[in-house]
Amino acid sequence: METKARRGFLALVTILLLFLSALVSAVPAQAAGTGSISGTVTVPDGIDVTQIAVVVFHAPDVVNPTHPDADGTYTVTGLPAGSYPVSFQAGPDGYGVRQNVVSRFYGGDGSGLGTPVNVAAGEAKAGIDVQLVLGATISGMVTVPEGIDVSQISATAFSLSGGSFSPSFGAVDSDGTYTVVGLPAGTYRVNFGNFPADPNGVRQNVVPRYYGGDGSFANATPVAVAAGEARAGIDVQMALGATISGTVTVPEGIDVSQIFAVALPSGPGAGVGGSAAVKADGSYTVVGLPAGSYKLNFGSQKEMPQNVVSRFYGGDGSFANATPVVVAAGEAKEGTDVELALGATISGTVTVPDGVDVSQIFVSATSSASGFGGGAAVQSDGTYTIVGLAAGSYKVYFVGKGTPVVSRYYGGDGSVANATPVMVAPGGALAGIDVVLVLAAPR
Known part of the structure; x- marks a missing residue:
């Protein structure tokens, strides 16, 4: 069985990934550099500042979290020139316990991305300081049917008031108690179900539900907390699924x-x-x-x-x-x-102009009859294979994800009406659906 530390770490990773998807289009991808961001994190009494995660978001990757020293100072190095949102997360300590502070971005209040930090080439950007405030907590007891491992259940508080930038998770202990920490003041609906990140693939047979309701967000009873408030007694009894x-x-x-x-x-x-x-x-x-x-x-x-x-x-x-x-x-x-029946395949080669990364091209095949189909990324040698297709007629589309090439259909241009349909038999392998992509005209 996974440890509580592992579960706490997975919760933090889940939160980071939620924000990464929003940031990919906001920050240009760049190679490693020599710039840095440093500052001081101030926390309330009783909070272990060394367990706060300082995260500099750098699309399409996240710079590894840095933890402040005992005096609250931190430095993130290896940054190329760019503009970076900087997050201060209530990360888990060695026992999987998140610190009870409100996570926030630099220059923000816990909602939104705050103020991005601009770093010039080789610049040491200092003074990116933050003061974290004590979070509110929601706690209670989870009762489960016989044979269910209650420690594999989690409580998730979803914000209704916009004060929290992501769901907040609380693992349930073996005695059924739980505490969700680090909440900004606001109103929440609390969901109980299988832990959101389960690497072992073992799910407990209970019906997920919200506090005061059923499995519907709309039917849940809202739970309001003031700044720093400890709200107890949010108990729930779960039914066998x-x-x-x-x-x-x-x-x-x-x-x-x-x-x-x-x-x-x-x-x-x-x-x-x-x-x-x-x-x-x-x-x-x-x-x-x-x-x-x-x-x-x-x-x-x-x-x-x-x-x-x-x-x-x-x-x-x-x-x-x-x-x-x-x-x-x-x-x-x-x-x-x-x-299940063997699928048909469509394969071919994509040719792109010099300097274009062909592995950033994606190919999709859409059924002319049902609208369904499949897709595949192009390999570094320009080849692709779409698998799992039912017999029928398809139109094949080639799109450059963020590349300067013109997207087009096989046998045509960017219009589905002008595409040349291709036919696949049951389990057949259709090869030679090749395309040459050209650069878009400069604007």
């Missing part, structure tokens, strides 16, 4: 452990659904479902795409044609089996 399980059969050569089963709500009361990775023996179990009707989709994970055609239980690739699976509260529904 329903499960849907079965076996996935795949063609020879396909890694079934890279297939995912996703239960999508298909009727009133089903909540948000659930998902599960398929095991190496082909078995899967989706847990934590409220009573309701679901349609199950089976497909390949993006990290290691397998050449199978995604499909719904009892149907094809269409949600409308799927067979609903109905579960009662706490019911274990078995035998929801599916056989």
Whole structure:
């Protein structure tokens, strides 16, 4: 079982990644440099300043977090010229305990990105100081059905008032108690469910719910906290979830452990659904479902795409044609089996002008009939292969993500109407769908 330190670290990483997506377009990617940012972090009594994480955001990567020394001073080095949002996070200490301060960006109040710090080439930018204030806390008791490991449940406080720039997580202890720390004054809705980052893939069979309500954000009872307030007694009792399980059969050569089963709500009361990775023996179990009707989709994970055609239980690739699976509260529904067919592939070579990184080109194939399809990144040698396609007609689009090339369809220009459709047979391999991309005209 993962340690509390590991879980606390994963929570911090989750918060950082939420903001990275917003910053990628805000800060230009650059190589490492010789600039630096330094300053002093001041914290309330009782807070360990050495456990505060100072993070300089540098798209498309995040500079590794730096921790202040015991006197609160810190220095982040290796920065090229640029403009950097600087975040001060209530990071976990060695025991997975976050410090109870309100996280914030330099020049801000806890909401938004604050004031970016401009660093010239080789500049040592000093005086980037911050004073962190004591956070509010929300705490209580989580009660779970017999057989459920309550320490794998987490409490997540979502801000309603805009004072918190991300969800705040609190791991539940083995006795069922939890505390969410570092909250700005405001109003929150508190969700209880499986821990958001679970590297072992083990999920507890409980129905996620909000304090004072069900699985719906809208039905939750808001919890208001003043600055620095300790709000206790936010207790919750969780119910046993329903499960849907079965076996996935795949063609020879396909890694079934890279297939995912996703239960999508298909009727009133089903909540948000659930998902599960398929095991190496082909078995899967989706847990934590409220009573309701679901349609199950089976497909390949993006990290290691397998050449199978995604499909719904009892149907094809269409949600409308799927067979609903109905579960009662706490019911274990078995035998929801599916056989996946080998997919067709489309492959080719992309040629780009000198100086353009061809690996930044993305290729997508869209079905002329259903609107579905697949996609693939271009490899460094210019080749690409789109896998997992159902038989049919496709239009293939080549787009340069942030590159100076003109995006276009195979056999045409940037218009879908002018594209040349390509046909693939069931399980067929269509090669030679090549394209030459040109530079966009200067503006």
